[in-house]
Amino acid sequence: VSEGGGESLSDGALIRESLRQPEVFRAIFERHAPSVLRYLSKRVPMSTVEDLVSEIFVIAFQNRHRYDHSNADARPWLFGIATNVMRHHRRSERRLIRRLSRMSGEPEQEDVSDAVISDVMGSIERTQVREALAKLDDRYRDVLMLIAGPGLTYEEISTALGIPVGTVRSRVFRGRRLLRELLELQGQHDRDRTRSEVRSGSEGDSE
């Protein structure tokens, strides 16, 4: 497979070929790294996105012999690795923050993953969606964002996360419901705040 000549080959064929010619794996990177990056950018701090993309593809490369070559599309595999890498990254952050908290005597943060996401969201325009997502449990966030981001099917998410399709469906159902409730609460909160601000403004004007 010549460089750049693997466009017509499936991911499975490329990965199989990369067992003989490791450089062929570059095509997998060029094909999928942008979408993995886009996905991660919604889930982890920008400062770590590049490192995690790198880690994901190096792990994928080193484990390519385990790939089931009958799967033409490598996205479920890659996003499964991405999910695990993110989890590991968050666990490491949690441990680090606990250590730092103990050293400083300050209380530990309850959920660093949410804090991380909130922080990411805080660095850009805060939206209702971001805040709601930050409050969602990882289980629901994973499935919802794999559907809405790379557009994986339930079956593909099942492969990516190593859980039954039925579990994917139930998590999507519950995740959507929770997200909707959070968004409605957020909307209600914003409306209340706006009314309050308007009222304060009116009272100030009348004085």
Place this chain on the structure above:
Amino acid sequence: MIDELDLLHRYMASDEQTMVSLDGARSRLETAIDSDTKRRGHHLRHGVLLGLAAAAVVAGTVLGFEAQTGKGIGPPRHDSLHLSNGAASMSGLLVPTYLPPGAKSEGISSTSPYEIWENNREFLQETIASIETELKNDQLPSAARTDQEQLLIQLQHELQTKESEQSTTPNSASVEYLFPGSANSNMFLYINEQHNGATALPPPDGNEQPPAFGLSPTTVNGVPARLIVSLLGAVPSNSVRWVTNGTTYDVVGNDVSVAEVEMVANGLRPPVKNGSS
């Protein structure tokens, strides 16, 4: 009424992360690929050397090594040939690493990728193709190019020799090699008789007692059932041991002589023809 999924789709599709480059990730993957390629090259070279060694043993047998050692019999003539070692050391050599991890006990040939000559030949063919591809690279340093060109010639010669031999010898020998463990672990070369594609040699069971060593003419004239070459490190010159289980064994109609074993041990010297030294 909120359409949460629509909101989520629009959120995920929003483009706000474009400041992150893929260059760093690409570069690290390149490093991993390079590292893997080098490692494969290392193993490949080991494989090639062992393949050559294996082919050389068989080829040497065909050409008749008896001439070099008179009747094809003789004591070890080189320090690297430890044919007089005791049974204990041979047991130590055989037991832990004879079979690759996960190998079935009923036969080596059913488990190792390099067990029979057909595989060996396929491997050689692939290696030749890979070297030919590498030689097309204009960026290849001249020293590496010379090295690879020489290797290519050797491989082509060995392949041709073996193919010719296979086509003309009804009761041919199979030569096998495999790589248990890491690159630094022992490597073994096997030479087995092949009957209708099946290896005749049973695998050692771990309790096998090597015969008393010190080659006698009888031992050499009685054909060895198995030749085991232990290669330590990158260059196959550290030690060679020869084990026979007492079974009368024919390798392409000739004995495997000490000289051949030495040849393998000393770095793949070309077979010495009758009458030469």
